[in-house]
Amino acid sequence: MTKFAQGMRRGLPVMALAAVAVVLVAACGTGVTVLQPPPAASTQGKATETLYQVVFIIGAVVFFLVEGLILFASVRYRRRKDDDGTLPPQIHGSNVLEVIWTIIPIAIVAGLFIFSWQTLNTVDAVSPSPQLKVEITGFQWEWQFTYPDQGITIVGLPDKHPELVVPVDQTIQVSLQSRDVIHGFYVPAFLFKRDAIPGKTNVFDFTPSEIGTFSGQCTQFCGLKHWDMRFDVRVVSAADFAAWAAQAKATPTPAPPSPSPAGSAGPAPSGAAQPVPLGLTAQNIAYDKTDLSAPVNTPIQLTFVNNDPGIPHNVSIHKDTPAGEAVFTGDIVTGVTTKVYDIPALPAGTYAFVCSVHPSMVGTLTVR
Amino acid sequence: MATTVLTPTTTRARSGLYDWLTTTDHKKIGILYLTSSFIFFLIGGILALLVRTELAQPGLQFMGEASYNQFFTMHASVMLFLFVIPMLAGFGNYVVPLMIGAPDMAFPRINALSFWLLPLAGTIMMLGFFLGGSAAEGWTSYSPLANAKYSPGVGTDLWIVGLILIGTSSILGGINFLVTIFKMRAPGMTMFRLPILVWTILVTSVLVVLGTPVLTSALIMLFIDRNYGGSFFDPANGGNALLWQNVFWFYSHPAVYIMILPGMGIVSEIIPVFSRKPLFGYKAFVFATCAIGALGFSVWAHHMFTTGSVYLPFFSFMTFLIAVPTGVKFFNWIATMWKGKIEFSAAMLFAIGFLTMFLIGGINGAFSASVPVDFAINSTYWIVAHIHYVLFGGSVFAIFGGLFYWFPKMFGVKLNETLGKIQFVIMFVGFNLTFFPMHELGLMGMPRRIADYSPAAGWTDLNLVATIGSFIVAISVLPFLWNVFVSLRSGERVGDDPWEANTLEWATTSPPPPYNFDRLPEIHSERPVFDERHGRSLPASGH
Amino acid sequence: MTAGANALTAVPETGEDILDVSFLADEHARSGISNPVLGMILFIASEVMFFAGLFAAYFNIRSAAPVWPPTGNIEFDLHPHLAIAGFLTIMLVTSSVTCQLGLWAIRRGDRTGLVRAFTITIVLGVLFLAGQLYDYSTLGFGINDGPFGSTFYTLTGFHGAHVFAGLLMLGVILYRGTAGQFSARHHDAVEAASLYWHFVDVVWICLFSLLYILG
Structure with a gap:
């Protein structure tokens, strides 16, 4: 064996120890800010947070105990350089120890389970009269x-x-x-x-x-x-x-128009009436729906999903038939993508919607 | 041993490639399993690096969401189904017949079939990348997202077909292991003298034989939904979205034990040998392994705590209970090392790496058993950390330990120990750097499977650390590849039993001849080779 | 590793234990259940779990449905098909009996009896499949007609596929039987194939009771 290899042989347990120690220090050194959930902002969350702390403490104790035993055994019972080659005592087991380290974990998990169950009843409770x-x-x-x-x-x-x-x-x-x-x-x-x-x-x-x-x-x-x-x-x-x-x-807008806190979204475009959301998906050169209906004189917010990778589609709306006068032509988008079309309010009647790229993709929009 | 001398072999072993392609020798098939799995490990690793690279910084710098979703889906699928499971099956194939003193597996041709299904299945799964995109629904492939309506394209169908083939391979392999273990043991090799690795393969095989067909049925239903207008999983057609999760996890939770139990078995072989002591609490290990297997079938719904459709206390309790037999194993491993003379070979280092890291995977799993805590951390990076501490810190470390341990048996040469130790240190550091920060990310609220995140979320630094760690892990594989290359060319030649080991595979030559044994030592305990070396050990105390 | 080092590399000359190297194991391992039969029992266990998955899906969907069979434009009533399905059931049960007769014959060393019984079994099995296909052709719904269609065709279809696989197995046995490869001592493959055929029969009885009788 080379000198370097011998060095490795001695150094490795130490290095392994050091690596684990780094993790341990990272886990506990900086205190409570490590491995902690964000401060709970709800009553139920606070109950969960308490439970988390209990699980965390038990987990940490088990972690340090068992890792400590592994590392202690590794270092203390390593084969020494001057080893005489005799066998260590050949111990096959101990029923007493087996019972002890079966019972203790059972007690711990039973306790954790009961505490979890209690917390669950708080977190999962559903009020008959919510506010x-x-x-x-x-x-x-x-x-x-x-x-x-x-x-x-x-x-x-x-x-x-x-x-x-x-x-x-x-x-x-x-x-x-x-x-x-x-x-x-x-x-x-x-x-x-x-x-x-x-x-x-x-x-x-x-x-x-x-x-x-x-x-x-x-x-x-x-x-x-x-x-x-x-x-x-x-x-x-x-x-x-x-x-x-x-x-x-x-103000029938989808979002609050009034002072919104910094960072949150501003008001949505307002219209005469609140837009109705509709959805339409293009896939395999076909629309998923051939019939859409919308209320009269209400803007439509059409979420159009093009699921055909690399294939352009759009939605264009025409009076009566696809050959009729266009009342709305959506931008052509190439899949896979999602586009929201804001369609102006339409008078009652029957409209055809069609893909400008693929005339075979047609459907009927009924406004009433 | 049979005393009749049968017709002597007349044909020379056919050479090279043809022999490897047509072999039914469990040892060659075992090596084929290990090699193919390792190639898939490299592929899965590259996919992981792509995912980590994209996540290093906010913004979609390197790929779109469509590619990202394919990469993380295929990373998991490849690693679970084409690397970890077959890799452990490869160890089982190589070692189990040797350990029980059998000439081969019970059904050698079926064994070859089990193996050859895997590269075929892997190729089919990967084909998606060249046919308009692979599966991209996550390895869990939750319906209705996986239905044709939301995931068109042939990639998902190829994924289903590939997985059904892998399942078939697993089932045939599991049956083969069970018959081999039940029927092919050498005289004196009673069930309670089986090496622990054989026990873990036995329990794993039961899980495979009973669990995998349920996944097959789920995959077939999904295929019918996607291609023939079936209505199993889409509520829009009268199906049930949660049905998929129930059937899927009924297999896929036991699958986690399929992926960890043989790893525990490998470690249970390595630790006694390098501690120079018998395994402490042999029977406790057997019972704990059986208990984990049995509990494995009653905890599947702990993946579904947040669906609101699970009887939470039952599954919570069963999940907590799993900690008990696992804890028993931990204490027994430590007791095996206690007062031993521990030799830090590369194999032993990886085994200790397994102990220290799998422990974390057990503890952070207990958080999820506690249902309200699971509500906070489910589907976040905490879970990503958990599965990697179990499957990387557990299974992968055990796999490398096993490779260093059995390499001399397979090829008659040792892997270079120094390179092995360098690899261990780099891998250990890289692994913790990658996955430990993910606990923190999960608690901060970073969901898994997201292609991008906001710079305002405060997740950037930890993601960068994780990405750096993942590249360190990748670097750690290079010494191993080099090690295999130089060792096969000019490694240190060793005898039949370089580690002074305990189990029967070390009683034959390295590498063993076809049909394994010319003579078998007498078997009076779970350590026949030890007994022969030192004289029969004293009657076991304590059990 | 010298060629002479191995006395155990010979392969038996008959095609009997073709997938089985138990001949290499020690004598004590030969006692009790044979490797192919144990393998088949385990395989059947996995098949049971496969059908358990499909049945679980059926019960899950059925229990969640407001009415079963679903009402609407399509007629899902299977009761008019009870007669033909019952006839098919009788055929399959009979084939199980003849299969068992064939097994008993070869246990006595009666090769002619085996061949005769298995020929009848195969004919009945083929008739069953033909009858099932005919029944399919008269049904007014398809696999894409909602959960009822999906579950019905998946359950019965995969059962049919298993009948087909069983027929292939029986065909191989019959071929080897006519070639005289089985004897009172060596007929593990017959035991295994007949186990599989009985399993297929039991699955059908469950399906028939569930789908046709209970409806």
Whole structure:
């Protein structure tokens, strides 16, 4: 063996020790700011945070105990240079020890389980009389927030993520659903997420306890723009919420027009009436729907998804038939991409929508 | 041993390539498994580097989302199904017949078929890259995202076909292992004298035989949904979106144990040899392995805590329980090292690396068993950290330990120990640099599988660290490749039993002859080679 | 590694244990259940899990459906097909019996009995498949007609595929039987194939009860 190899032989356990030590120091050296969730901004989140601390402390104790034993054994019982070649005592096992290190982990996990279960009952509790109800709908790749009792709807746009405005210290009940694939509604500051699943409505409560704006994001991989499916939760005082709601209702815009906090989105384009969201997807040189309907004299916000990679499509709207007078021609976009068309309010009647590139892609838009 | 002398071999071993392509010798098939899996490890690693490069900074600098989604999907698919699972099956193939004193696997031709399905399946999966894009729904391929409506293109269909072939390979391999272990043991090799690696392969095979067909059924239903207008998973057509998750995880959670149990087995072979002591608590290891296997089938829904459709307390409790047999193993490994004379060979270093890192993968997994905490960390980078501490810190470290340990048996030459230790240190540092910061990113709210993030999110620095770490891991593979190359050319030639090991594979020549043994030592314990070297060991105390 | 070092490299001359090297193992391993039969039992266990996955999907979708079979433009009633499905069931059960008769014959060393019984089994199996295809052609719905169509055709279709695979197995056995490759001592392949055929039969009985009788 070379001198270098001998050096390695001696040095390696030390180096391994040092490497682990670096990790350990990184884990605990800088104190509580390491491996801690963000400060919880909801009542439920605070319960989870407490549970996290307990799990964290137990985990840390187990970590230091077991890593310590491994490293101690590695260093203390390494083969010495002057080893005489005899065998160490050949111990095959000990039933007493086996029982001890079976029982103790069982006790620990049983305790953790009970504490988790208790916390779960807090976090998962659903109030029979929530103070505010919100319907949240995920779709590729935005969110829609509807306040059924206030008559407010907010829809996200690709260039403007939506904002969920809620009053502080009130129990807010969310009905979560999806229009297409599975999404995940996640607000890190609430230490909470729940999946939005098509064909199923998930209901949960949260009670924000801090005023401020908290970012949220889709956590269940949902396709191309999954990374960009973001939103904000703005927690305001009860009075501010009432003011916001009144204004949002009076001005039928999808987002609050009034002073919005720094960093959050500005007002959406306002129109005579609140635009109706519609969706249309082009795939395999065909639209996914051949019939669309929209209310009369209302602007339409058409989210058009072109799922054909490298193939250009658009949506062009004509009176009566595809040969009729064009009332709206959308920009041609090359897939895979999503485009939102703001279509002006239309009088009642039947329209044809067609792809300017592929005349075989047609459908009927009924406005009534 | 059979005493009848049968017809002596008349034909010389056919040379070279043809022999490797047509072999039914479990040792050659084992080496084929290891080689093919290692190639897929390199491919999967390159995909990982692409993903990490894109994530180093906010903004989509190097690729669009479409490419990113394909790369992370295929990274996971390749690493799980074409690297870790077949790599461990490769060790099983090479070592199990030798360890139980058998001449070959029970069904050698089926064994060859199991192997050759893998490169075929891998090629089919990869073809997507050249046919308009591979699968891009994540390796979990959640429906309805994976339905034709949202994921058109042939890539996902190729992914399904590839995975069905891999599943078939696994099932045939699992049956082969079970019959081999049950029926082909040498005289005296009772079940409670089987090496722990054989036990872990046995339990793994049960999981494979009972779990994989359920995944096959799910994949077939998805294929029908995509191509023949089926309505299994799309709620818009009367299907159920969560059905996919239930059926998928019914296999894919046990699959995690399929990917870690043989790793535990490898470590359980290495630690006693280099500590010069018997494995502490042999029977406890056997029972713990069986317990993990049994619990493995009752925890699948812990991947679905956030769906709101799972009976949470049950699955939470079962998931917590998994910690118990795993903990038992940890204490037994430490007790094996205790008062030993530990020799820090490269194999032993990787085994200790396994202990220190897999421990973290166990502890950060316990956070997810606690349901409300799971609500906070599920689907974030915390989970990415968790699976990599289990599958890289666990399985990959065990795999490299196994390669250093059995290389002399396979080729008659040792891998260079110094290069091995250099590799270990670089890999250990790079691995922790890559994956430890991900805990923090997860807690800060960074979801997994995102192609980009906002500079305002505060995730930039840690992502950069993780990316640097991933390149250090990549660099650590270079000494290994060089090591294999130089060792095969001019490695240190060693005898039959260079490590003074315990189990039967060291009783034959290195490399072993076809059909493995000319003579077998008497088997009175789980350490027949040790017994022969030192005289029969004293009657086991304590069990 | 010299050529002479290995006394165990010879391969048996008959095609019997073609996928089996248990002849290389020690005598003690030959006791009890044979390798091919154990392998087949394990394979059937995995097949049970495969169908369990499909059945689980069926029950899951069915339990979530408001009405079953779904109502609408398409007629999903399978009861008019009960007669033909019942007839097919009788054929498949009979084929299981003849298969078992063939196995008993070869256990006694009766090669003619094996060939005769397996010929009848194969004919019944082919008739079953033909009957199933005919039944498909008279159904008023397809695999793309909602969850009922998807589950029905997937379950029965994959069962049919297994019948087909079983027929191939029986065909090989029959061919080898006529070539005289089986005897009272050596007939592991017959045991394995008949196990598989019984399994296919049991799956059909479950399907028939579930889809046609319960509806």
